[in-house]
Amino acid sequence: MIDNINVRVYACVVKDKKVLTLFEEYAGEPLMKFPGGGLEYGEGLTDCLKREFEEELNVHVEIVEHLYTQEDFLVSRFKENEQLLTIYYIVNILNEEDFIILDPCIEKIDWIEINTEENPFSLPVDKIVFEKLKEKFL
Secondary structure: OOOEEEEEEEEEEOOEEEEEEEEEOOOOOEEEOOEEOOOOOOOOOHHHHHHHHHHHHHHOOOEEEEEEEEEOOEOOOOOOOOEEEEEEEEEOOOOHHHHOOOOOEEEEEEEEEEOOOOOOOOOHHHHHHHHHHHHHHO
């Protein structure tokens, strides 16, 4: 039974036709995902993204535009009682020279080529967003 909702806000940082990705382990599973995280009570969507970038990567971002909001019902693959709602924005990093991984859960970052035949993401909404990035930037 679904009795909780988890709103997640993610960012696509695109540079030289590559997109920033994070690698971390969550619930014992290795994950490649877009930067971002969970919305806190009393927080706006873009404020959430700005906070997540500061907490996790020590950088400030500017929001360029909204890219995608998940439209279908989705149950968390990690918590069967939780519904997910994910929102994605395109952002620019303002102080890239200060970039450093602060969150110990993040194992590494990488810039993934958007111009690739195979979609490298495993999370279902991330897969959709990657295809939207291809449409927009290629």
